[in-house]
Amino acid sequence: MTDVTSDHEHAARLRDAVVDELVDRGEIVSKDVEAVMRKVARHAFTPEASLEDAYHTYNAVVTKRNEHGRAVSSVSAPQIQAFMLEQAEVRPGMRVLEIGSGGLNAAYLAELVGNTGEVTTVDIDPEVTERAARLLAQAGYPDVRVLLADATEGVAAHAPYDVIMVTVGSWDIPPAWIEQLTATGRLVVPLRIRGLVRSVAFQRQGNRLVSTSARICGFVSMQGAGAHEADLLLVNGTEEIVLRFDDGLPADPGQLNNAVRSPRVEISTGVLVRRMEPVDTLQLYMATVLPGFCTMSVDAGLDTGLVAPRNKGFSMACVEGANFAYITTRIAEDDAFAEFVVHAFGPGGPTLAEAIADHVRTWDREHRGGPGPRITLYPAGTPDDQIPELPGGRVIDKTHCRVTLSWSPTATAAEDRATQHHTTE
Known part of the structure; x- marks a missing residue:
């Protein structure tokens, strides 16, 4: 008792x-x-x-x-x-x-x-x-x-x-x-x-x-x-690098076979985040603006260093034709901040990396620290002209509904952002 x-x-x-x-x-x-x-x-x-x-x-x-x-x-x-x-x-x-x-x-x-x-x-x-x-x-x-x-x-x-x-x-x-x-x-x-x-x-x-x-x-x-399973794309034909697509594979995924044989491009964004700062809105923003958005994971047991994300379990990524890229971070010298960088492969890798870096900068300038997108659900089959969130947002078509993500700019002072203490996703 x-x-x-x-x-x-x-x-x-x-x-x-x-x-x-x-x-x-x-x-x-x-x-x-x-x-x-x-x-x-x-x-x-x-x-x-x-x-x-x-x-x-x-x-x-x-x-x-x-x-x-x-x-x-x-x-x-x-x-x-x-x-x-x-x-x-x-x-x-x-x-x-x-x-x-x-x-x-x-x-x-x-x-x-x-x-x-x-x-x-x-x-x-x-x-x-x-x-x-x-x-x-x-x-x-x-x-x-x-x-x-x-x-x-x-x-x-x-x-x-x-x-x-x-x-x-x-x-x-x-x-x-x-x-x-x-x-x-x-x-x-x-x-x-x-x-x-x-x-x-x-x-x-x-x-x-x-x-x-x-x-x-x-x-x-x-x-x-x-139930719904994501489609997996094995980069270079092995399970070392896996890209996950939630809404269908690219039209010709075989184009990526030679991408990783090209030199890896690295582009600095200049966007710094505290190592304990939330970036969940960046994820949704990339999912909105990048048509080929996907997520990437690396099998630690098979890792050859071909790609080098800080988080091997999850990275935001994008496929565009014969090119693919992903976002990672580089720890700053004072160890308190990390900078977003973009790695890319393929013949158009430099151009794709620069485009993604520009999107990161836009998020930093217009949406960082804000509430994130407005998410609206319409019945499947709703015509685009009956969705007021377009243009300017993205429609994601599912079996039963159309999901829209639309953003409004949010001005947030850099000094306010620097005081945030949360978890970097």
Whole structure:
């Protein structure tokens, strides 16, 4: 009995410490979200983890892996859950649909909607739904409706919803998710845009969705009808250098076969960032302005030094015909700053590198420190002349929707930027 009491008190201290940190960092801004994250026992939904692992601010707890060891279900990190709850703006009496079950997030939502609201959570995996239903009942939330289904069709039986919260990575937005929202409902979804995942809060406006915020995040990918795999291009025919394209390969990827046999070009951008400064908007800006945008990874075990990114696991890259380039950083002499540089290969490598460097400078001058792009979703087939964000933005065509990224210049003083202290992505 003493051990149980001790564990309970230890968990409460850890939970309060996590919430205190998230409040201090501005991830939690509302009293309602703060209250529910202090109240609900996170460790009750992560019995496979130690208390310390359960209450780690920035780590998810994996609850199921597939036969290849890849995570297919998890309880998201407190930081991710906090800002997604803030994005959702859930209020008492609301009807909420959660897509992707884990149990904990549904408990938070149940607390936020109160006795007059409804929470439905759905997942495609029977092991996941059984686990979620069992843990919710044990934690005192038997009224949460746990359903087994492929959520690409939503859950029409309990619609319309004031909020739909998706807790799995989604490449597309099925029509049902929009149709089952109320006229002013909100969709919060980890949306994959050209290989970049952002938790986007959308407000419904007729048949379109308009973003109100977007936060960098990571989630296990959606299964079932909504699953989508990126196309991989092996540069030079080996797995040393892999380019990932989220929306289809280049027209003639074989043109890159000889690119890496040319000398590597390096162009300095002159743009400096603190080593702990966020650059997630640069990623989205490059995805907007570069038609051949992709991401690059290097297999450390096969690395010959042919390419030299500082982050071997992820670099912004671009393919243009027989040329490809990527953005990396070079640490400045004082070790406090890093400079963006562009490496390029191919007969047109110098020209491509200069063009990318110019885009980095434009981001620095007009968008750095700003809120990022406005992301708007239109139904597939919407004509360009009915999308007011064009020209000036980019349309990304998916199966069910057209995603637009549009930017407004944001003037940010260099001295203000130099005081930022976050994480370089």
